[in-house]
Amino acid sequence: xNTGQYISLAGHAGLICILLLGGRWNSEPLxxxxxxxxxxxxxxxxxxxxxxxxxxxSVETDVETPQTPTETPAETTTPAEDTTPTAEVPDVxxxxxxxxxxxxxxxxxxxxxxxxxxxxxxxxxNLALLVPERSVRPRxxxxxxxxxxxxxxxxxxxxxxxxxxxxxxxEDAPSETPAEPTDAAQPEEATTEIDPEAKDxxxxxxxxxxxxxTRPRRAxxxxxxxxxxxxxxxxxxxxxxxxESSEEPTPAAPSGPPLTGGEREGxxxxxxxxxxxxxxxxxxxxxxxxxxxxxxxxxxPVVPSIKLxxxxxxxxxxxxxxxxxxxxxxxxxxxxxxxxxxxxFEQWRSIEMKFNPESMx
Amino acid sequence: MTMRIWAILVFTVMGVLPAVVQAQExxxxxxxxxxxxxxxxxxxxxxxxxxxxxQLAADIASVVAADLAGTGLFREIxxxxxxxxxxxxxxxxxxxxxxxxxxxxxxxxxxxVQGEKVxxxxxxxxxxxxxxxxxxxxxxxxxxxxxxxxxxxxxxxxSRITGEGGYxxxxxxxxxxxxxxNARKKRLAIMDYDGANVQFLTDSSAIVLAPRxxxxxxxxxxxxxETGFPRIYVLDVASVGRRVLQSRDNTTSFAPRxxxDGQKxxxxxxxxxxxxxxxxxxxxxxxxxxxxxxxxxxxPSFSPDGSRIVxxxxxxxxxxxxxxxxxxxxxxxxSSGSGSYGTPVWSPRGxxxxxxxxxxxxxxxxxxxxxxxxxxxxxxxxxxxGPTWSPNGRVIMFTRETQGxxxxxxxxxxxxxxxxxxxxxxxxxxxxxxxxxxxx
Numbered sequence: 001x002n003t004g005q006y007i008s009l010a011g012h013a014g015l016i017c018i019l020l021l022g023g024r025w026n027s028e029p030l031x032x033x034x035x036x037x038x039x040x041x042x043x044x045x046x047x048x049x050x051x052x053x054x055x056x057x058s059v060e061t062d063v064e065t066p067q068t069p070t071e072t073p074a075e076t077t078t079p080a081e082d083t084t085p086t087a088e089v090p091d092v093x094x095x096x097x098x099x100x101x102x103x104x105x106x107x108x109x110x111x112x113x114x115x116x117x118x119x120x121x122x123x124x125x126n127l128a129l130l131v132p133e134r135s136v137r138p139r140x141x142x143x144x145x146x147x148x149x150x151x152x153x154x155x156x157x158x159x160x161x162x163x164x165x166x167x168x169x170x171e172d173a174p175s176e177t178p179a180e181p182t183d184a185a186q187p188e189e190a191t192t193e194i195d196p197e198a199k200d201x202x203x204x205x206x207x208x209x210x211x212x213x214t215r216p217r218r219a220x221x222x223x224x225x226x227x228x229x230x231x232x233x234x235x236x237x238x239x240x241x242x243x244e245s246s247e248e249p250t251p252a253a254p255s256g257p258p259l260t261g262g263e264r265e266g267x268x269x270x271x272x273x274x275x276x277x278x279x280x281x282x283x284x285x286x287x288x289x290x291x292x293x294x295x296x297x298x299x300x301p302v303v304p305s306i307k308l309x310x311x312x313x314x315x316x317x318x319x320x321x322x323x324x325x326x327x328x329x330x331x332x333x334x335x336x337x338x339x340x341x342x343x344x345f346e347q348w349r350s351i352e353m354k355f356n357p358e359s360m361x
Numbered sequence: 362m363t364m365r366i367w368a369i370l371v372f373t374v375m376g377v378l379p380a381v382v383q384a385q386e387x388x389x390x391x392x393x394x395x396x397x398x399x400x401x402x403x404x405x406x407x408x409x410x411x412x413x414x415x416q417l418a419a420d421i422a423s424v425v426a427a428d429l430a431g432t433g434l435f436r437e438i439x440x441x442x443x444x445x446x447x448x449x450x451x452x453x454x455x456x457x458x459x460x461x462x463x464x465x466x467x468x469x470x471x472x473x474v475q476g477e478k479v480x481x482x483x484x485x486x487x488x489x490x491x492x493x494x495x496x497x498x499x500x501x502x503x504x505x506x507x508x509x510x511x512x513x514x515x516x517x518x519x520s521r522i523t524g525e526g527g528y529x530x531x532x533x534x535x536x537x538x539x540x541x542x543n544a545r546k547k548r549l550a551i552m553d554y555d556g557a558n559v560q561f562l563t564d565s566s567a568i569v570l571a572p573r574x575x576x577x578x579x580x581x582x583x584x585x586x587e588t589g590f591p592r593i594y595v596l597d598v599a600s601v602g603r604r605v606l607q608s609r610d611n612t613t614s615f616a617p618r619x620x621x622d623g624q625k626x627x628x629x630x631x632x633x634x635x636x637x638x639x640x641x642x643x644x645x646x647x648x649x650x651x652x653x654x655x656x657x658x659x660x661p662s663f664s665p666d667g668s669r670i671v672x673x674x675x676x677x678x679x680x681x682x683x684x685x686x687x688x689x690x691x692x693x694x695x696s697s698g699s700g701s702y703g704t705p706v707w708s709p710r711g712x713x714x715x716x717x718x719x720x721x722x723x724x725x726x727x728x729x730x731x732x733x734x735x736x737x738x739x740x741x742x743x744x745x746x747g748p749t750w751s752p753n754g755r756v757i758m759f760t761r762e763t764q765g766x767x768x769x770x771x772x773x774x775x776x777x778x779x780x781x782x783x784x785x786x787x788x789x790x791x792x793x794x795x796x797x798x799x800x801x
Contacts, residue, residue, distance in 0.1 A: 098791065225636035229603045268390050275395030279434040281525035282755065282777065292387065324487065327397070328465060335460075350387035359393050 214336050259347050274333035277360050282319040287314035288356045291326050299337030301330050326355045371413050399436035405447040407470035418472035421511040428515035428529040433781025438464050459488045464775045487516050494521040528751040532797045534572045534581050537788030556786035571793055575619045578797040582617040593617045606644045618662050621667040629659040639711050652691040671705040671714050694731030710754035717746040726759045739779045749796045760792040
């Protein structure tokens with residue numbers, strides 16, 4: 001499904017937020033840098049001075065920076081050493097133990113440096129905010145947990161959407177497909193939950209196949225639906241956010257070229273053939289309704305998804321009868337699948353049909 | 362901690378927003394052309410429960426199917442095409458089998474008989490929806506009243522499928538005509554809406570005209586010439602007893618109709634060569650003039666709410682249709698087409714007026730909205746007149762007379778859409794139908 005896109009967006013949005021709000025989050029790490037630099041800089045300065053006198057070449061930048069500090073060490077310490085010094089400080093003392101045993105003694109600095117990493121741990125808490133994004137990817141396996149369950153169920157609802165209600169009553173149907181008994185067995189496990197999950201799965205599969213050009217790896221994005229199981233509050237929030245998006249029946253925006261006029265007309269014509277107004281009351285014939293439905297890739301309407309969106313021009317009772325006629329038309333003529341281009345499935349995965357009988361009155 | 366909350370909020374919003382922003386735009390199409398054709402339905406013979414009910418079960422199912430098919434809105438599927446058989450009323454429905462023969466509705470039922478008592482129970486199914494329409498119902502009656510029970514079943518089925526009330530459990534009072542055109546004998550008769558169970562209410566000793574049912578269906582107004590002059594009578598359908606409505610001397614009264622409350626009668630009265638519309642209280646006999654014009658005003662008909670009256674007047678030079686307040690006053694002309702209009706009847710639903718129109722040498726039965734708009738002619742022939750509405754306002758019955766010396770009057774019905782024009786079976790000729798309300 002297109003939840004991959006949602007997750008992608010969520011990830012990007014998260015990155016954007018990090019960029020936007022980075023100032024807040026960086027405010028804590030910065031002081032650490034400053035403190036460490038302030039501690040190191042003096043000693044490092046000396047070490048650098050010593051190093052400059054003895055073994056200069058290790059890093060040229062180190063060599064150069066001390067040159068300027070020699071004149072104004074105190075001034076330049078804080079600004080210039082923000083970036084490089086912290087990383088270099090631990091390097092500097094280690095390569096020169098022989099030359100400066102005193103330095104070793106004075107290397108409480110290194111011991112201070114070690115606390116620095118331990119102090120860096122708090123930043124790691126901040127980094128934990130980012131962890132979910134990175135930790136999501138490793139959790140590809142949870143998807144495999146999810147997939148097997150829905151995959152089994154969707155195959156049937158998609159194939160026999162109209163039969164699902166029958167199965168309960170029509171067990172004797174001789175000519176009915178053998179899939180019915182499986183329906184009868186499955187509801188025991190999760191009759192109500194299987195359907196929506198099945199939809200998600202059915203959406204997820206095509207989403208990955210349609211989107212490979214731009215987001216080939218996003219099939220794994222369905223994983224986050226699993227991540228809610230983690231106890232981490234941040235991960236939970238992420239899971240909630242993603243969970244909501246994955247529960248929505250409407251997938252992402254359609255991609256690819258739109259249906260041609262001929263393809264649209266073909267669909268209209270196909271439904272029109274079964275839209276029988278003959279048995280409607282005159283009031284119901286005055287009602288215009290909009291019906292929404294989801295489609296399977298083989299062009300069949302998902303019967304449980306057919307619903308009345310809105311109506312105008314009559315009472316609720318008349319609208320219901322008009323809806324019944326429209327629903328009947330959709331199911332009847334869609335029983336063998338409407339002739340719709342498979343490669344444009346994203347375009348007709350979800351359809352809203354307006355039934356306007358004005359010209360039929 | 363604050364940062365954690367921030368993070369939660371950010372990720373929550375970011376997780377939800379994309380779903381909202383990127384909600385898929387569905388493919389939107391508009392269907393404007395459908396088909397108008399009868400809905401196929403299956404009505405297997407009702408299941409007889411108990412001995413002696415087999416024939417009755419089959420007869421009831423047959424009448425139900427005939428009622429529905431007779432509307433033109435439904436088409437019964439030949440039983441030979443059935444894949445499934447219904448051997449038990451409580452057996453689960455094999456939807457797939459009924460789908461396979463394109464049955465869009467399925468009616469099952471069972472009949473049991475105990476002495477003279479007959480019990481009918483039935484269910485209606487929407488086959489393609491795979492569900493029952495409404496709940497099963499059970500009716501109890503007598504063996505003699507089995508047709509009415511069948512009609513009631515059909516009314517329920519019709520109502521559940523179409524969304525409007527049925528009209529099968531109703532009757533029609535009409536003028537039965539026997540003999541050649543120049544010596545025709547007429548008498549009042551009453552029958553089921555489908556022509557069954559004909560009973561005569563008067564003998565043929567005097568000419569009778571224009572019978573009209575009361576709003577409750579228990580009385581009939583009609584005009585008789587048994588005294589040599591037209592007079593208005595009120596007849597009790599159950600007892601066939603009658604009484605004449607008093608009228609002033611030297612006047613001729615005709616074209617009566619009940620008010621919606623059944624307490625008053627609006628009619629035409631000719632006096633001194635001028636015809637106007639009057640209103641009479643049935644109990645007190647008090648009379649009220651509603652029009653006062655030198656032209657001919659006749660064929661008054663109340664609106665269902667009793668607030669207005671539509672009638673025919675030639676005050677403009679040719680017969681046209683007018684609407685006035687129930688208390689009289691300046692009428693408003695509603696007919697505007699070429700030709701002449703007459704015999705207007707207000708629809709039970711209140712939204713339409715049926716009429717007879719004569720234009721270019723032919724007669725038509727038509728309907729228009731109560732403001733005169735939307736005129737639609739439903740039929741055309743050499744001579745036809747006197748429309749009457751079915752209780753649900755969906756069907757119009759009228760008289761059609763064939764041309765020539767041997768021409769005969771017959772009753773016809775037509776859907777207000779203009780479809781399903783058909784003759785109502787009667788023995789001999791028939792004219793001036795008046796449709797009753799649904800029976801209780």
